[in-house]
Structures are given as structure tokens and as C-alpha cells.
Amino acid sequence: MNSNPKISNSPAHHWNDRSIELIIGQLLRAGVLLSASVVILGGIVYLTRHGHTTADYRTFHGDTSPLRTLAGISHGTMQFSARAIIQFGLLLLIATPIARVIFSAVAFAFERDYLYVAFTLAVLAILTYSLLGS
Amino acid sequence: MSVLLFTLLVLLGSFIAGFLGSLTGLGGGVVIVPLLALLFHVDMRYAIGASLVSVIATSSGAAAAYVREGYSNMRIGMFLEIATTVGAIVGALIAAHVSTSTIAIVFGFVLIYSAYLSIRTQPPHPVNEPQDRISRTLRLDSEYPTPQGAEHYTVHRIPLGFSLMFGAGTLSGLLGIGSGAVKVLAMDQAMRIPFKVSTTTSNFMIGVTAAASAGIYLARGYIDPGIAMPVVLGALGGSMLGAKVLIHARTKILRIVFSVVIVALGFEMIFNGFTGRL
Numbered sequence: 001m002n003s004n005p006k007i008s009n010s011p012a013h014h015w016n017d018r019s020i021e022l023i024i025g026q027l028l029r030a031g032v033l034l035s036a037s038v039v040i041l042g043g044i045v046y047l048t049r050h051g052h053t054t055a056d057y058r059t060f061h062g063d064t065s066p067l068r069t070l071a072g073i074s075h076g077t078m079q080f081s082a083r084a085i086i087q088f089g090l091l092l093l094i095a096t097p098i099a100r101v102i103f104s105a106v107a108f109a110f111e112r113d114y115l116y117v118a119f120t121l122a123v124l125a126i127l128t129y130s131l132l133g134s
Numbered sequence: 135m136s137v138l139l140f141t142l143l144v145l146l147g148s149f150i151a152g153f154l155g156s157l158t159g160l161g162g163g164v165v166i167v168p169l170l171a172l173l174f175h176v177d178m179r180y181a182i183g184a185s186l187v188s189v190i191a192t193s194s195g196a197a198a199a200y201v202r203e204g205y206s207n208m209r210i211g212m213f214l215e216i217a218t219t220v221g222a223i224v225g226a227l228i229a230a231h232v233s234t235s236t237i238a239i240v241f242g243f244v245l246i247y248s249a250y251l252s253i254r255t256q257p258p259h260p261v262n263e264p265q266d267r268i269s270r271t272l273r274l275d276s277e278y279p280t281p282q283g284a285e286h287y288t289v290h291r292i293p294l295g296f297s298l299m300f301g302a303g304t305l306s307g308l309l310g311i312g313s314g315a316v317k318v319l320a321m322d323q324a325m326r327i328p329f330k331v332s333t334t335t336s337n338f339m340i341g342v343t344a345a346a347s348a349g350i351y352l353a354r355g356y357i358d359p360g361i362a363m364p365v366v367l368g369a370l371g372g373s374m375l376g377a378k379v380l381i382h383a384r385t386k387i388l389r390i391v392f393s394v395v396i397v398a399l400g401f402e403m404i405f406n407g408f409t410g411r412l
Contacts, residue, residue, distance in 0.1 A: 062355025086359035
């Protein structure tokens, strides 16, 4: 359907949507596989180093964890800290749907569907606020 | 319990949760939080943090398979994500200001309601409804494949659907779940979108919705790598296996059994919330 010159305002835009959706599906899967691989790598290091220690998650200590910020996670990953590597993988996972939204904005722009470019950018702004504003 | 044993048991539990969640369409997140909190005595904040990240993994992992079927509607998804992401931020902010017991009680009621939604018989959509003006302006109407060829559908009651989506996002951010049941309710029942389109589009939206509260969870230290690692990997593996065997499974009986489990967990959560044990 790529040879079809009519883009939006015709039934043809469903076909464009379809191919974009297929690419997005692959993008999401690649993101999940990449982040899962990083989590597995960190998990193996974590279990070899700390597997024999006692697990206790009854009380919450998260508010003092260094792995709450991007700086803390990247610093720990550089030091090859197992927990930081896992957290980095989880961060990649959180970034995967955000990458999908960015890709959708570009795709809608190619379709010259500016209403949906605006909607997508609104979602992106909300996601950015959540990640950076907190 | 040693870290190794804890990791293996949580991995196994999350695998089963992801497997059953994907087979029944209820999602694994609804069982993972009670599993961690009630069985492993994990603090509620760590439990919802790990669950939320696993929800992103399972929904993104399933997306490739869903789009191949050609049901999902990207425009409906993107438009409604404005409501779910704002809701998710509101939910995550509320989570920081209420006690874990309150979250446990709300969680219990949501579990029971989700089970009810999944076993009740769906009232059929009314036929020949007039076309909706907002839907036409937003170009939400589309078509989906059926054995008889492509069938056209129109979208209705958009303000109601949009408001319900805000609620679904709030629950997702508050409880660390995908709230797929409420999203499907909003699209299928309120907006009269065909069921298959509703469920696949809902799956698409779950990841983005969860990502909106994940940033806040991360900054508050709810996401602990030691718990999230086995939960994410287990739920992801379980849901991928579930998607593979979905065609051969007798989901009706399974759905009823799983609903009973969810109701039991719901009462357990409410009880533990009221007695202050969670």
C-alpha cells in the first residue's frame, strides 16, 4: 500500500496505521528483550554475590536507597553493582513504552495527522513530567 | 529466608501469576501484589513497585503478538492515554499520602470487582446506533477483521469512556496494577468498541499508563531491584507461555477458578488492611 498517494482523510490511512502498529509491536518486544537481558545479567551477579544473605522486605527502606535517581543508578552500574545493573534494566523497561510514544508522534507526523501529533505530544509531556518532575 | 530461596520462590509465584493472568485476560498484576504481601510478607510499597514494573513487561511483551492479529486501534489508544497517564500520576501521588492498610483495603475491593467483571455475562452492544460526532471529529471509527471480512465500527459516549479511563489510570498508579479490567469495561461497555478491539487496545495502553506512575515510584524508592527482578522475569515468562497455549486452553473453567482465587485474595487483603497487618 506504500504506492498509494492518498494518505489521510481516506480509508487508506488504516493501512498506514497497520504497518506502523507492526513496527511498534517489534519495537516493544525488542525493548522488553533488551531490558530482560540486562535484568538477568544483574540478577546472576546479584545471586552469586548475595544469594546466601537473608532476604527481609518486611520494613520499607526505599526512601534512603541510592537507586531512586538516574545519577545513582548510572553511578552504581559503572561500579558494576549488581542491584544497580538490575535497576538499570528496569529503567530500560520503563523507557520502552515511552519510546513507543515518541515513535507514534513521528509516525503521526509522517501521516500529516496533526491532531494526533498533538495528542501524542500531550502524553509524552505527561510522561516526561512524571519521570523528571518527581 | 535466604536471598536465593526468596528469589526462586518469587520467580515461581510470579511465573504462575503471569501464566494464569494471560490465559484469563485478567493480567498477572492483580495476583502479584497479594502474593508478595500476604505470602512473602513484603512491604506493600515494594510489592506495588515490583508489580507495576512487571505490568510494563507483560503488556509490551504481548504487544507484538496482538498487533499481528490486527485488532488494536492506535488512535483510540493514544487519545485515551491522555486520561490514563494523568490518572496514573494522580494515583501514584495519592499512594504516597495514604497508609499501606488503606491501599490494601482498596486493593481488596478492586480484586473482588475485577473477578465480578470477568465472570458476568456481557450485555450485547445495541445495534444501529447513530454515528457519534466527537468520534468522527477525532477519527476514532475504524474496522477490524472478522471471518466474514473487515467490519466497520463506530465509537460512542467518549466523555464517559475518557472519565472511566482516568479512573483506570488512578487505580493503576495507586495499586501498581495494569487495571486492564476497567480499561476494557470503559471501551467495550461504555464506548461500545468491539470486545477484541477493546482488549488488544487496552493491552497497548497498559504499558504507557504504568510508565507514567513508574517514574514517581522509582523516585520514592518503591522499586527495589531484589524484588522486582524475580517478579518481572517470572511474570514475563509466564505471560509469554500463557499467550502460546491460549488457543488450546479451556479458558471458561480456568477463568472461574482464577476468579475464585482472586475473590479469596481480595477478602484476605481487606481483612489484613482493617486489622492493620498490611
